[in-house]
Structure formats: C-alpha cells, structure tokens
Amino acid sequence: MSDAHFPHLGQPITLAGRTLRNRIVMGSMHTGLESASDAASFERLARFYALRARGGAGLIVTGGYGPNAAGRLTEKDLPFDGAEQAARHRVITGAVHEAGGTIVLQLVHAGRYAYHGEAVAPSPIKSPINRAVPREMSDADIRATIDDYVRAAQLAHDAGYDGVEVMGSEGYLISQFLAPRTNHRQDIWGGSLENRARFPVAVVAAIRAALGRSFLIVFRHSVLDLVEGGLSFDESVEVARRIAAAGADLISSGIGWHEARVPTIAGAVPHAAFAEAIRRLKAHLPIPVSLSNRINTPEVAERLLASGCGDMVALARPMLADADFAAKALGGHSSQIMICIACNQACLDHYFEDKVISCLVNPAAADEASFASAPAPAPRRIAVIGGGMAGLAAAREAARRGHGVTVFEAGPRLGGQMMLAAQVPGKADYAAAVAAFAAQLAALGVEVRLNTRIDAASDLAGFDAAVLATGIRPRRLDLPGADDPRVMSYEQALDGARPVGGRVAIIGGGGIGHDVALTLALTDHRAHDDPAAFAARWGIGEPAQKPVAARQVTMLKRQPGPFGRTLGKSTGWILRQDLADLGVRQIAGVAYDKIDGEGLHIHVDGGTQVIPADSIVVCAGQESEDRLAEGLAGAGIETHVIGGARLAGELDAKRAVAEGAALGCRL
Numbered sequence: 001m002s003d004a005h006f007p008h009l010g011q012p013i014t015l016a017g018r019t020l021r022n023r024i025v026m027g028s029m030h031t032g033l034e035s036a037s038d039a040a041s042f043e044r045l046a047r048f049y050a051l052r053a054r055g056g057a058g059l060i061v062t063g064g065y066g067p068n069a070a071g072r073l074t075e076k077d078l079p080f081d082g083a084e085q086a087a088r089h090r091v092i093t094g095a096v097h098e099a100g101g102t103i104v105l106q107l108v109h110a111g112r113y114a115y116h117g118e119a120v121a122p123s124p125i126k127s128p129i130n131r132a133v134p135r136e137m138s139d140a141d142i143r144a145t146i147d148d149y150v151r152a153a154q155l156a157h158d159a160g161y162d163g164v165e166v167m168g169s170e171g172y173l174i175s176q177f178l179a180p181r182t183n184h185r186q187d188i189w190g191g192s193l194e195n196r197a198r199f200p201v202a203v204v205a206a207i208r209a210a211l212g213r214s215f216l217i218v219f220r221h222s223v224l225d226l227v228e229g230g231l232s233f234d235e236s237v238e239v240a241r242r243i244a245a246a247g248a249d250l251i252s253s254g255i256g257w258h259e260a261r262v263p264t265i266a267g268a269v270p271h272a273a274f275a276e277a278i279r280r281l282k283a284h285l286p287i288p289v290s291l292s293n294r295i296n297t298p299e300v301a302e303r304l305l306a307s308g309c310g311d312m313v314a315l316a317r318p319m320l321a322d323a324d325f326a327a328k329a330l331g332g333h334s335s336q337i338m339i340c341i342a343c344n345q346a347c348l349d350h351y352f353e354d355k356v357i358s359c360l361v362n363p364a365a366a367d368e369a370s371f372a373s374a375p376a377p378a379p380r381r382i383a384v385i386g387g388g389m390a391g392l393a394a395a396r397e398a399a400r401r402g403h404g405v406t407v408f409e410a411g412p413r414l415g416g417q418m419m420l421a422a423q424v425p426g427k428a429d430y431a432a433a434v435a436a437f438a439a440q441l442a443a444l445g446v447e448v449r450l451n452t453r454i455d456a457a458s459d460l461a462g463f464d465a466a467v468l469a470t471g472i473r474p475r476r477l478d479l480p481g482a483d484d485p486r487v488m489s490y491e492q493a494l495d496g497a498r499p500v501g502g503r504v505a506i507i508g509g510g511g512i513g514h515d516v517a518l519t520l521a522l523t524d525h526r527a528h529d530d531p532a533a534f535a536a537r538w539g540i541g542e543p544a545q546k547p548v549a550a551r552q553v554t555m556l557k558r559q560p561g562p563f564g565r566t567l568g569k570s571t572g573w574i575l576r577q578d579l580a581d582l583g584v585r586q587i588a589g590v591a592y593d594k595i596d597g598e599g600l601h602i603h604v605d606g607g608t609q610v611i612p613a614d615s616i617v618v619c620a621g622q623e624s625e626d627r628l629a630e631g632l633a634g635a636g637i638e639t640h641v642i643g644g645a646r647l648a649g650e651l652d653a654k655r656a657v658a659e660g661a662a663l664g665c666r667l
Contacts, residue, residue, distance in 0.1 A: 005302075005330075005332055006298050006301070006302040006334075007302075008023065008302055008305035008306045009023055009024060009301055009329060009330065010022050010023070011023060012058075013058070013288065013312065015216055015249045015250055015288070016162075016163065016214055016215060016216040016217070016249045017214050018162065018214075018216065020058040020059050020102055021056070021100075022056065022057075022058040022326060022330065023058060023301075023305060023313060024056070024057050024058045024059075024301070024312070024313060024315060024326045024329075025057070025058065025059045025060075025061065025252070025313065025314040026049075026052050026057040026059070026060040026314075026315060026316065026319040027061055027314035027315060028061040028063060028106045028167075028220070028316065029063055029316045029317070029320070029357065030063045030064060030073070030351050030357070031045065031048070031063045031351075031357050031366050032350065032351055032354070032356040032357050032366075033045050033063070033356055033366070034063045034064065034078075035074070035076045035077040035078055037085075037088070039088075039091075042088050042092065044366070044367070044368075044369065045062075045092050046092045046094075046095040047095070047368050047369060048365070049062070049092055049096050050096050050098070050099045051099075051323040051368060052101070052323050053095075053099035053100060053102075053103070054099040054100070054101075054323075055319075055322075055324035055325060055326055055327050056324065056325070056326030056327035056329075057101060057319065057326050058102070058312070058326070059101075059102050059103075059104070059312070060101055060103040060104070061103075061104055061106050061165050061218065062092075062104070062105050062161075063106065064106045064107070064167055065077075065078075065079070065080035065105060065107060065108070066079045066107075066108065066109060066110065067079065067081065067107050067109055067148040067149045067152040068109075068145065068152075069081075069118055070114065070118045070119065070145075071108070071109030071110055071111075071145075071148075072110065072116060072118075073108070073114060073115065074114075074115045074116060075115065075116040080105070080107065080152045080156070081148065081151060081152060083155065083158070085155070086155040086156070086158045087159070089156075089160070089161070090160050092159075092160075093159055093161055094160060097160070102162045102216075103161060104156075104161055104162055104164055104165050104216055105152075105159070105161045105164050105165070106164070106165040106167055106220075107149060107153065107156075107164050107165070107166055108172055109145065109149075109167070109172060109173035110173065111134065111173030111174075111175075112134040112173075112182065113127055113129070113130060113171060113172055113258065114130075114134070119132055119134040120134050120135050120136070120137045120141060120173075121134035121135075121136065121137065121173065121176050121182065122136070122137060122173075122176050122177050122182060122184075122185055122189065122190065122199075123182060123184040123185060123190075124136045125182055125184070127171075127259060128259050129259050139188075139189070142189055145173075146199070146203055146206055147206075149203045149206065149207060150203075150206045150207055153207045153210065153211055153215070154211065157211055157215060162215075162216050163215050163216025163217055163218065163249075164207065164215075164216075164217060164218070165218035165219070165220055165252060166207070166217065166218070166219050166220065167220045168200050168219055168220050168221050168243070168254075169220045169254025169255075170220075170222065170254050170257055170258055171225075171227070171257030171259055171260075174199065174200045174203070175222055175225070175257060177196055177197075177198075177200065178196050178200065178231055178235075178239060179225060179229055180196075180229050181225075181227060181228065181230055182229075193235055193238060193239070197239050197242050200239070201242050201246045202246075204217060204219060204246040204248050205246040207247070216250075217247060217249050217250075218251075219240075219243045219248040219250070219252065220253075220254045221240050221243065221251050221252065221254060221281075222255070222256075222257075223236055223281050224236070224256060224277055225257055226255070226257065226260035226264070226540065227256075227257045227259060227260050230257065233277070233280070236281065237281055237284045240281060240284070240285055241284060241285060244286055244287045248287060249288075250287060250288050250289070250290060250311075250312070251281075251285060251287060251288070251289045251290070252289075252292065252314060253274075253278045253281070253289060253291060253292045253293075253314070254292065255277075255292065262538045262539070262540060264293055265293055265294060265317070265342065265344070265348075266342055266344060266426070266570065266574055267342040267343060267426035267427055267429065267528075267571070268425075268527075268528055268571075268574050268575075269293070269342070269426075269528075269534065270294065270528060270531050270533075270534050271295065272291070272293075272294060272295050272300055272304055272531070273293065273294055273531045273535075274293050274294075274531070275291060275295075275304050275309045275531070276309070276531065278291050278310055279307075279308065282308075282309070282310055282311070288310075288311035288312060289310045289311055289312075290310055290311065290313060290314045291304055291309055291310035291312070291313045291314065292314040292316075294342065295313055295314075295318075296315070296318045296339045296340045296342070296429065297334075297337070297339055297432075298325075298330075298334050298337070299334070301313040301329075317340040317347055317359070318340040320340065320347055320357070320358075320359040320362060320365040320366075321338045321339055321340040321341075321359050321361050321362050322337050322338040322339070322362060323362075323365075324337075333443075335439040336436060336440050337436060338361050338362055338433060338436045338437070338440070339361075339429060339432050339433060340359075340361075340429070341360065341429040341430050341433050342426075342429060343427075343568070344570045344571050345360050345568055345653075345654050346358040346359050346360045346363070346365075346654050347359060348569075348570040349568045349569050349570055349571075352569045352570065353569070360653055360654045361436075361657060363393075363657055363658035363661050363662075364661065371397075371661055371665050372665075373400075373401055373665035373666065374401070375401050376398075376402045376667070379402045379403050380403050380404070380464035380465060380667070381404045381406070381462060381463045381464050382395075382398050382403045382404065382406070382463065382464065382465050382466075382467065383406055383460050383463040383465070383466045383467065384405060384407045384408065384466075385408050385454045385467065385468050385469060385470055386409065386410075386416065386467075386470040386471055386645065387407050387408075387411075387413075387414040387416065387448065387450075387469075388414075388415065388417060388418065388469060388471045388643060388644070388656065389415070389416060389417075389418050389434075389643065389653050389657050389660065390469040390471070390642045390644070390645075390656035390657065390659055390660040391407060391416075391467065391469030391642075391643070392407070392414065392434070392441070393657045393658075393659075393661040393664065394467045394469060394640075394659075394660035394661070394663045394664040394667075395441055395446050395467075395660075395664065396440055396441060396444065396661075397661050397663075397664025397665050398467075398664040398667050399441065399444035399445065399446045399664075400444060400664075401664070401665070403667060405441075405444075405446045406446070406447040406448075406449065406463075407441070407446060407447070407448045407449065408449050408452045408454050409448065409450050409451075409452065410451070410452065410453040410454075410470075411450070411451065412451055414437065414448065414450070415430075415431070415434035415437075416471050417471065417472070417644070418430050418431075418433065418434055419431060419434060420490075420491055420494045421515065421653075423495065423496075423519060424494070424515045424518060424519050425518055425519060425522055425525045427515075428528075428529075455628075457631055457632050457634070457635030458635075460632070460637060463637070464638065465637070465638040465639070465640070465667065466632050466637050466638070466639045467639075467642060467663065467667075468626065468629055468632065468639055468640065468641045468642070468645050469642050469643050469645055469656075469660065470625040470626065470628065470644075470645045471625050471644040472622035472623060472624060472644035472645070472648045473622065473623055473625050474489040474490060474618065474619075474622055474623075475618070475620050475622055475623055476618070477507065477618045477620065479593075479594060479595060480593075480594040481594050481595030481596050482595065484595045484596075484616070486595075486613060486614060486615050486616050487595065487616045487618065488500075488615065488616070488617055488618070489618055490508075490512055490513075490516050490617055490618065490619045493516055493519075493520065493615070494516065494519060498615075499615075500520055500551070500614075500615045500617075501551075501613070501614020501615045502551050502614055503551070503612055503613050503614045504520050504551050504552070504554070504614070504615045504617060505556065505599070505600045505613040505616045505617070506520075506553065506554065506555045506617045506619055507557075507592065507616065507617070507618050507619060508556075508557060508618065508621070509555055509559070509563045509564075509586070510566060510619065510621075511566060511567060512619045513557070513619035514555075514564060514567065514575050514579065516617055517553050517555050517579055517584050518579060520550075520551050520553055520617070521549045521553045521579070521582040521583075521584055522547055522549070522550065522578065522582060524547065524548065527547065546581040547582055548582075549582040549583050549584075552583075552585075553582070553584045553585070554585040554586075554587065554611050554613075555579075555584060555587070556586075556587045556588075556590045556592075556600075556611070557587075557588050557589075557590060558589070558590055559588060559589070560588050560589035561588055561589075562588070563576070563586045563588065564576045587602070587604055587609075587611075589604055590602045590603070590604050591603040591604070593608070595616060598610050598612065599611050599613045600613055600616055621648070622648040623648050624644060624645050624648045625644070625645055626646070629641050640663055640667075642656070642659040642660050642663055643655075643656035643660060644656060646659070
C-alpha cells in the first residue's frame with residue numbers, strides 16, 4: 001500500500017509505546033448496539049469494527065459506555081462495570097486485533113444528559129434537551145465516580161482494549177463540571193477553573209496510575225463549547241494542558257455541546273470548519289491532537305495535517321460511509337471512497353429514534369451480515385434501467401458478485417434526484433457521492449450508457465434480467481391556471497432550467513419544499529462553504545449575522561400544523577432556523593383555488609388570499625415512473641422494480657440505496 005498521494009495521512013505515529021500505522025482515527029459513534037448483551041449483537045459489533053480495522057484505520061474508538069449506572073445514556077444501556085460484560089467484549093477486541101487494528105473503549109458519563117431516573121450532575125440544573133432535573137453529586141459521589149472510571153478502564157484492559165477514550169466534551173458530565181453554565185458548586189469541585197477542572201484531571205491521573213504507561217489514554221476535549229457560560233478558549237487551552245500533564249496520550253478534539261444552537265456536523269457546516277481553533281489549541285500542548293468535524297475526504301485531511309492543524313484526523317461518519325476509507329486513500333484509489341454526505345438520516349437520526357445506526361450511502365454499515373453475499377453461482381447479464389441512487393447501488397452490488405452489468409440512463413448524467421439535491425445549500429457533497437459511485441462502477445467494469453432511453457423489452461435483447469430503477473416524476477398541479485408559464489416543477493427550479501422571479505410561491509411543505517425554499521431564498525452560499533462566513537452566520541466569537549434573502553418566498557401546504565415536522569431530528573432545526581432568518585413566510589391549512597394574473601388564490605382560516613408570485617414552484621409530491629414494468633414482465637424478462645419506481649412517496653434516498661443494495665446482493 002503506497003501513501004505517496006497522502007504522505008502525512010499515511011505516516012505512522014507512536015502513542016503509549018505502540019505505533020499506529022497511520023494518522024486516521026475512526027472516531028466514536030453511538031451505534032445503538034452498546035446496550036445489547038446478546039452474543040449476536042456483540043458479533044455484529046465485532047464485524048463492524050473489524051471491517052474498519054481491515055480497511056486500514058490507524059485507531060478505532062468505540063461507541064460510549066457509562067462507567068456506572070448513573071452515567072448510562074438511557075435506561076436500557078448497560079454500564080461497563082462488571083467482569084462478565086468485559087468478557088463479552090473480547091469478541092470485539094479479538095476481531096479488531098486479528099485485522100491488524102488498535103481499538104480503545106470510550107467511557108462517557110451522561111450527567112444531566114442521561115435519559116433515566118438516576119441522572120446526576122455537578123449542580124441540579126436541568127438540560128434544555130432533557131426533562132428531568134439531575135441530582136447534585138455529593139463529594140462522596142464524585143470520588144466514587146472517579147473510582148468507577150478507573151474500574152471501567154481496568155475492565156477495558158481485561159477485555160483486550162488497547163486503551164480508553166475519556167469523553168470530556170459535547171456537554172456530558174465532564175463538560176458539566178468544567179463549565180460555569182452547569183457548575184455552581186462552592187466546594188473544591190467548583191468555582192475557580194482549577195477547581196472545575198479537578199474532576200477530569202483526577203479521572204485521567206487515576207487511570208494512568210492504575211493502568212501504567214502502556215495503556216493508551218485518549219481525552220475527548222471540548223475545543224469550543226458554543227454555549228453561553230461554557231469555557232472560554234483560553235480556559236479550554238488550560239484544561240487541555242492539565243489533562244496532558246495528568247497523563248493523557250492524545251487530545252481528541254470535540255466541538256460544541258449537544259444543546260448548542262450552532263451546527264457542528266451537519267451538511268450546513270463547511271468542511272473542516274473548526275480546524276483553525278484546533279490549530280490554536282495544538283500550539284499550546286505537548287501531546288498530539290486529533291482533528292475532527294466535517295472532514296470527509298483524504299484531500300482535506302492531508303491538507304490539515306500538512307499545515308500543522310493537528311497530528312491525527314478523526315473520521316467518524318466517513319467510516320460509516322466507507323469501511324475502506326483509509327485503504328482506498330493510501331492505496332491510490334481515493335476517487336472510489338464513498339464519502340459521508342452529512343445528511344445524518346441513517347446515523348444520528350436513527351440513534352435518536354432508538355434504532356441501530358446505518359448510513360444512507362452505505363446501508364451495510366453496522367449490518368454487514370445482512371448485505372454479505374457470495375459470488376454469483378452463475379454470472380448473468382443484468383440491465384439496470386435508471387442511473388439514480390437505487391440503480392447505482394444495485395449495479396455496484398451485482399457487479400461485485402460477478403454479474404455483467406450495464407446501466408442505462410436516459411439523461412446526460414448519473415445520480416438522478418441526488419444531483420438535484422446537490423444544488424441545495426449544504427448538500428454539495430451529494431454530487432461527490434454520485435461521483436464515487438461512478439468511480440466504483442468503472443473499477444468493477446460496469447458499462448454505463450448515458451443519454452440512452454429504454455422504451456421497450458426489445459431494447460434489452462441478450463439480457464437475463466432487468467432492474468427497473470427509473471425513479472419518479474413530479475406530480476403535476478391540478479388547478480385552474482396550472483398551465484400558467486410562471487408554474488414550474490421543483491426540478492426545473494433547482495436545475496436552473498427555468499428562470500425564477502423575485503416573488504416565489506412554493507406549493508408543498510415537505511422536505512423538498514423546504515430545500516427549494518432555502519435554495520431560492522439564499523443565493524449567497526458562503527456560510528455553507530467558508531469557515532469564516534459560517535462563524536459569522538452562527539455567531540461564533542461574534543454576534544450572529546442573519547442571512548440576507550435574495551427573494552421573497554412563501555411556502556404553502558394543505559395540512560394544518562407547523563412546517564418541518566418530517567425533517568430530520570438532528571438537521572431539521574438548522575433548516576427551520578435558516579428559513580426563519582431569511583423571512584420565508586409559511587402558511588398551513590391551505591386550499592388552493594386558482595392561478596391567474598394576480599397570483600395564487602387560496603382559502604385559509606375561512607377567508608381568501610392572493611399570493612402575488614412571479615414564479616410558482618410545485619413541490620406537491622411525486623409519482624412512480626414505472627411504465628416499463630408491465631411491458632418487461634409481459635415479454636418474459638425477469639424484472640425487479642426498486643426505489644422511487646416502486647414507491648414514490650416522499651423522496652427517500654436512504655430507502656432507495658438500501659433497496660438497490662439488497663437486490664444486488666441477491667440477484
């Protein structure tokens with residue numbers, strides 16, 4: 001494996017006396033499996049982490065485990081506090097070590113973020129993201145918790161882990177001790193910075209004393225809290241210096257508390273948005289620092305390391321998107337890396353819905369056994385009709401198994417609706433995901449025919465089976481005046497096929513309507529692309545600057561109630577905030593009457609209104625483009641219908657990719 005393309009990324013580094021093969025860290029993610037106690041779930045975790053080790057990651061950090069019962073994240077989670085549980089973890093560490101990897105267990109005490117009846121905190125202050133008021137920890141509680149951290153670290157060592165990561169960021173218990181926002185104590189654990197830092201320093205020092213110098217201690221440190229009453233940057237530096245002196249081997253940078261009203265890992269955040277703050281922190285520390293947050297390509301990672309921003313790069317969700325990220329980057333195949341698009345749909349949103357995490361562009365993530373497939377017993381010629389996400393996923397998996405695959409795409413480019421989404425501010429990475437699919441298909445020998453429409457079964461002579469992945473077509477507006485030249489589909493508005501005027505009415509309040517509203521109202525995308533503009537937009541270090549609307553936009557929907565209820569839990573608030581700051585008007589419970597020269601006529605709240613509009617964009621649903629299905633089946637061709645062609649509904653790339661991949665694995 002050559003690292004000629006990314007020499008800094010591929011350089012080994014020595015921590016706690018052990019040499020890691022490169023500077024790539026698989027950062028910690030809660031998978032939703034940490035609460036499991038059955039053998040099947042541990043095998044699932046072992047497979048998940050071992051694939052990332054085999055894929056070249058230099059260091060792997062597990063999802064978080066509480067050091068005691070009070071520290072659990074949820075009621076169902078199990079604390080890492082017994083020999084029996086440690087023994088179960090040996091299947092994970094054994095698999096990772098066999099694959100050549102190094103793995104540490106993350107220890108996280110939820111503090112006031114705990115969703116159970118035993119929540120504790122430095123002070124009895126309720127979190128804005130939790131209903132319960134935590135119990136204030138006594139001095140004895142604090143000292144017992146330090147002992148619990150040590151006990152958990154010892155158990156991690158017994159389980160075969162190479163070390164632990166102590167979570168001291170994102171607003172969990174250690175953050176709660178450090179910040180005046182949540183620590184109102186008057187004893188030795190509160191008040192001055194020295195006192196507030198006493199707890200995390202004691203935890204690290206005690207683990208080091210108990211486990212020795214060969215046990216790797218990573219400390220996840222909050223570089224920027226992004227909340228009122230959080231640590232100042234100078235205080236953050238001082239805390240990190242004390243943690244290093246206490247015995248930590250690596251500072252893993254964390255950004256923002258979970259309750260912060262600043263995006264930190266969503267698509268709205270520019271690549272490497274917080275790298276400069278991490279660089280400033282690193283300049284004061286005697287131990288290595290890993291970079292984090294919105295670093296999803298080896299090119300960005302290499303640039304940051306080469307410029308001295310950090311010593312390692314933590315890639316959490318990028319390792320969900322592609323288990324072989326490191327191997328592809330350092331092996332000269334970076335164009336084939338399936339990058340994280342920061343949609344959060346199948347990772348964070350799954351976790352918040354009490355589901356096991358996955359990945360939109362890689363549905364096999366954390367469920368590898370379900371998508372594992374042997375080589376095809378009898379290779380066949382497969383026609384994939386449609387080059388959207390469902391078709392691309394099916395083509396890739398079928399080709400991996402040895403089938404001869406040809407993709408027929410009626411348009412001039414691959415990607416379908418995904419390429420439309422790439423026009424939305426904060427979603428430029430969607431186009432990169434399509435490019436990665438294309439590179440993978442080329443490497444697998446898949447033939448791609450663009451500008452080629454399949455109209456009948458006779459066009460598929462010589463093929464053994466067809467995959468119909470022709471997607472959807474936008475639903476037409478059934479309304480007097482719908483043929484007005486000001487009326488256009490969301491596709492026409494997003495791809496620039498039709499000019500859009502200064503006053504826009506959007507019919508439809510779903511996810512597409514929200515994306516179109518943002519795209520048309522916000523023509524200055526710098527806050528999504530440039531870290532400085534992003535910081536100004538969200539008030540990092542200065543008062544927030546609201547974006548300036550380029551158009552007057554009104555969104556309308558038939559259903560009553562608030563807009564945006566179907567948006568993602570971890571990202572929807574960002575989009576709602578953007579639209580509010582842009583002054584986008586939203587009207588619910590609407591009945592549409594007609595379109596004429598005055599504009600869009602509606603009934604709402606028992607009265608009539610006219611919405612003046614230079615452009616009317618229809619985002620009122622989709623219909624399956626499945627007209628070929630009957631003809632193919634009638635001609636006796638084995639036909640499989642997937643994605644939007646099978647079920648239009650609200651556009652769902654997550655479902656489309658999963659359906660395509662699953663089909664490709666069984667064809």
